Amino acid sequence: MxxxxxxxxxxxxxxxxxxxxxxxxxxxxxxxxxxxxxxxxxxxxxxxxxxxxxxxxxxxxxxxxxxxxxxxxxxxxxxxxxxxxxxxxxxxxxxxxxxxxxxxxxxxxxxxxxxxxxxxxxxxxxxxxxxxxxxxxxxxxxxxxxxxxxxxxxIPTDDIKYKLKISKEPDKDDAVKDILNENNNDETNMKDI
Known part of the structure; x- marks a missing residue:
């Protein structure tokens, strides 16, 4: 569900x-x-x-x-x-x-x-x-x-973007990218509310 x-x-x-x-x-x-x-x-x-x-x-x-x-x-x-x-x-x-x-x-x-x-x-x-x-x-x-x-x-998106650039571990990059995508979706969805 x-x-x-x-x-x-x-x-x-x-x-x-x-x-x-x-x-x-x-x-x-x-x-x-x-x-x-x-x-x-x-x-x-x-x-x-x-x-x-x-x-x-x-x-x-x-x-x-x-x-x-x-x-x-x-x-x-x-x-x-x-x-x-x-x-x-x-x-x-x-x-x-x-x-x-x-x-x-x-x-x-x-x-x-x-x-x-x-x-x-x-x-x-x-x-x-x-x-x-x-x-x-x-x-x-x-x-x-x-x-x-x-x-x-x-949500501190600048910190997340900074971590994305310096991260060397692929798993962390994926996690950070997921967080950034969620934040961008929130901003896009906010326009509809």
Whole structure:
């Protein structure tokens, strides 16, 4: 029976989620959902891609947070929470158009996730402004964790390649080549995840 191989991006993503959960537990902070979602969305094949995605996600988080806070301000000022069912979809249309207009297509998903997270939650402990700031902070924590994991959690391929060049024993060469092939397959397969 052949078990599917778990790729490095998969391991990095699950490690990022674990670290988000652990950090929230250590700081006795509730609701790690936004951090975990951001970590999953932000994890990419390389640190450069993750950094670019992370930057785009933070911008999207801020836009979605500001939009959500604005809607919550309007709703709390006029006391018309029953119209949220109509305002939320209109807001999604507007947010997508804003992101696309500013060339932030990759920010659309997290922008809408933060916006929806703010507006579909019925309880805003400490008021909607503090709630919005906390959700932006939570999302940013997930992004930073994903960036750090992607940067520092690597298979040392340079060491393996060096050993391949200096190895004189055929068995060791084959073993090293197998490891290199597995690593290259992981990198190829990561693009599909």
């Amino acid at each position: 052949n078990f599917p191989r778990i790729g490095m991006r998969n391991i990095k993503t699950s490690t990022s989620v674990f670290l988000c959960l652990l950090l929230f537990e250590l700081f006795n902070r509730e609701n790690a959902l936004m951090a975990c979602v951001a970590a999953v969305i932000c994890m990419q094949n390389t640190i450069v891609d993750s950094f670019r995605k992370g930057t785009e996600r933070i911008i999207g988080t801020i836009i979605g947070g500001i939009a959500g806070a604005l809607v919550l301000f309007i709703i709390s000022t006029f006391g018309r929470e029953n119209i949220l069912i109509f305002i939320i979809p209109i807001g999604i249309i507007i947010l997508i158009e804003i992101c696309v207009s500013f060339g932030l297509k990759n920010s659309v998903v997290i922008c809408c996730v933060v916006y929806l997270g703010l507006l579909t939650s019925r309880e805003h402990e400490g008021g909607y402004i503090l709630y919005t700031i906390n959700r932006i902070l939570d999302t940013s924590v997930g992004i930073v964790i994903a960036l750090l994991v992607n940067k520092y959690m690597n």
